[in-house]
Amino acid sequence: MGKNITYVIGHKNPDTDSIVSALAYAEFKKKRGYKNIVAARAGVLNQQTEFILNKLKVEPPIYISDLKIKVADIMKKRVITIKENEPLNTALLKFRNNEIRFLPVINDNKKVVGILTLSLVTDNLLKLFESSRIYSSISLIHKVIGGEIFNIERINKDEFFKAEVLLTTGTFSSFKNVLNQSELPKIVVTDDREDIINKIISNNNVKLIMFSDKSKPDIKILKKAEKHNVVLIYTNYNTTKITFLLKQTIPVSIFYSKEFKTVTPEKSLEEVKELMSKENLKGIIVVDEDEKLAGIVTRSSLLSKPEKKVILVDHNEPSQAVDGIDDIEVIEIVDHHRISPIHTDKPITFINYPVGSTSTIIAIRYKENNINPDKKTAQLLMAGILSDTVILKSPTTTKYDHQMVKWLNKFAKINYKKFATEFFKAGARIDFKNISSIITGDFKTFDMKGNKVGIGQVETVGFENFLKYKNKFIRELDKLREKEKFVLIALLITDISQQSSLLIARGEERILKKLPYKKIDKNLYELKGVLSRKKQVVPLISRLFEEI
Numbered sequence: 001m002g003k004n005i006t007y008v009i010g011h012k013n014p015d016t017d018s019i020v021s022a023l024a025y026a027e028f029k030k031k032r033g034y035k036n037i038v039a040a041r042a043g044v045l046n047q048q049t050e051f052i053l054n055k056l057k058v059e060p061p062i063y064i065s066d067l068k069i070k071v072a073d074i075m076k077k078r079v080i081t082i083k084e085n086e087p088l089n090t091a092l093l094k095f096r097n098n099e100i101r102f103l104p105v106i107n108d109n110k111k112v113v114g115i116l117t118l119s120l121v122t123d124n125l126l127k128l129f130e131s132s133r134i135y136s137s138i139s140l141i142h143k144v145i146g147g148e149i150f151n152i153e154r155i156n157k158d159e160f161f162k163a164e165v166l167l168t169t170g171t172f173s174s175f176k177n178v179l180n181q182s183e184l185p186k187i188v189v190t191d192d193r194e195d196i197i198n199k200i201i202s203n204n205n206v207k208l209i210m211f212s213d214k215s216k217p218d219i220k221i222l223k224k225a226e227k228h229n230v231v232l233i234y235t236n237y238n239t240t241k242i243t244f245l246l247k248q249t250i251p252v253s254i255f256y257s258k259e260f261k262t263v264t265p266e267k268s269l270e271e272v273k274e275l276m277s278k279e280n281l282k283g284i285i286v287v288d289e290d291e292k293l294a295g296i297v298t299r300s301s302l303l304s305k306p307e308k309k310v311i312l313v314d315h316n317e318p319s320q321a322v323d324g325i326d327d328i329e330v331i332e333i334v335d336h337h338r339i340s341p342i343h344t345d346k347p348i349t350f351i352n353y354p355v356g357s358t359s360t361i362i363a364i365r366y367k368e369n370n371i372n373p374d375k376k377t378a379q380l381l382m383a384g385i386l387s388d389t390v391i392l393k394s395p396t397t398t399k400y401d402h403q404m405v406k407w408l409n410k411f412a413k414i415n416y417k418k419f420a421t422e423f424f425k426a427g428a429r430i431d432f433k434n435i436s437s438i439i440t441g442d443f444k445t446f447d448m449k450g451n452k453v454g455i456g457q458v459e460t461v462g463f464e465n466f467l468k469y470k471n472k473f474i475r476e477l478d479k480l481r482e483k484e485k486f487v488l489i490a491l492l493i494t495d496i497s498q499q500s501s502l503l504i505a506r507g508e509e510r511i512l513k514k515l516p517y518k519k520i521d522k523n524l525y526e527l528k529g530v531l532s533r534k535k536q537v538v539p540l541i542s543r544l545f546e547e548i
Helices: 016-031 047-056 088-098 118-129 138-145 172-179 194-200 219-227 239-247 269-279 358-368 375-388 399-412 416-427 435-440 464-468 470-484 533-547
Strands: 006-009 037-041 102-106 112-117 133-136 148-150 161-167 186-190 206-211 231-234 283-287 293-298 309-313 329-335 349-352 443-448 451-460 488-495 500-507 518-521 524-527
Touching: 006 016, 016 037, 016 047, 016 309, 016 358, 016 375, 047 375, 047 416, 088 102, 088 118, 102 293, 112 118, 112 283, 118 239, 133 239, 138 206, 138 231, 138 239, 148 219, 161 172, 161 206, 161 239, 172 194, 186 194, 186 239, 194 219, 219 231, 269 283, 329 358, 358 375, 358 399, 375 399, 375 416, 399 416, 435 451, 435 470, 443 533, 451 470, 451 533, 464 470, 464 500, 470 488, 470 500, 488 533
Parallel strands: 006 037, 006 309, 161 186, 186 206, 206 231, 309 329, 329 349, 451 488
Antiparallel strands: 102 112, 133 161, 148 231, 283 293, 443 451, 488 500, 500 524, 518 524
8 A cells, every 4th residue: 555545445354336336436537537546455356256256357456455554654765874884974964964873884785774863963973072992994095084095905995904093293202102002904094204104114013094285295205105905085175074974984894783673564554653662772773675775664654644534335334344444534425325425524426325335326427427437347347247137136126227237238238147146156166175165255334223234246147055054154154243243143145046035043042032033943034035144134134133
């Protein structure tokens, strides 16, 4: 997910109407000039929908497991970093020029190895200026201080070494005493003290001589330096400036902290807020699946709000919406079910018609706005209408469903009855090895007077196999009921060939006794002529809870 995107999305466990509505309405919005509109889905495709999309060669909507604000939504992707072997001077310039206090430290493979904060640098700089010693390399020294360099070809310029910095002040005698006090390599900073340089250049401890104030070494010194593998650098800086900059040639690896927290882009914003508060962190590194830097979250990042919005199609109940719906702005709802709406902070467009499918409403929107759908969009919308109305035979079917099928077929140009028969047959192929997926494939949760009710629906041709596996269905329903705390849970099994249904129901006995259906076996009810969960089952059970 990203910023400035509007998702058009149906309910969990989406059916055909939910999927094609998302696709067709996203296309409708684009035709009306909306930008960054994306069709999405909150669950896996069922067999019927998969058949339709494959036949029409249409890509399914993108899958979104939840709409909670994630690290990916708020993290800074353009991260200023520093490599572990870069000089401290580079870090200081990045801190100053970018007004930041936090730098991820990466290696050559772009993997994060630590963090460098301005406070860490400040604390260590104070210690550095108290000492005459540094740890650096010739290449870093030249990178930071610049100037003309000699004899670089004869040494390993990238090799790191500890050294003592000496200034050629005072007499040669006093300087010689300081020179020989320790065996550490020496970096000598001088101006025009050729008398001292000539005498000490052959000293095995001298590794680098830096000339200040444009004091270019003469040919004798150059030859001696070459003979003894001493590197020479001359610059325009004075000795004070050179000494100051030498402290900043120390590699970042000396300063950075290896104690840092990482998160993945999919981590929720709430979890990151809690972690940063608990650990008092200035920032958190975001890494991808290869542990490479993907972004950074700082305290200021937590204040940013991703401009994600959502349009809901084919549902308006919070219990049926994708997880995290409360985290983002709902700007529109298009639906044909009962109204039990999601809370919004401000007025929105809410289109709710008593028709057979949401696809019918979207087709009406196209027609009302004088927008002709392309062939595939028209075919998709027809599939949504025919699926939800069982080829215009369901009691939920209205004259508008008939009218929109007729209008859409001007653009779709298909034998819709043949097409619908094909996809209903495809959807009726059921794998009884996975009873749980049959129940949850098209499952909706309802709030009925404060009672949590779950009703799944599956379409088939013939009831034989369902009756054969009845006890397994009951066991799976019981598991789901206990897990989700349903007062009543049921599976509506609809035979599209007989235009009739069976209902397997589990719940509190006082509720089961009041179910207004013919009981033909324990926990099994006959619903002759019933095809629609929305119009024929949910309203009756809802009234049952009003009576109770």
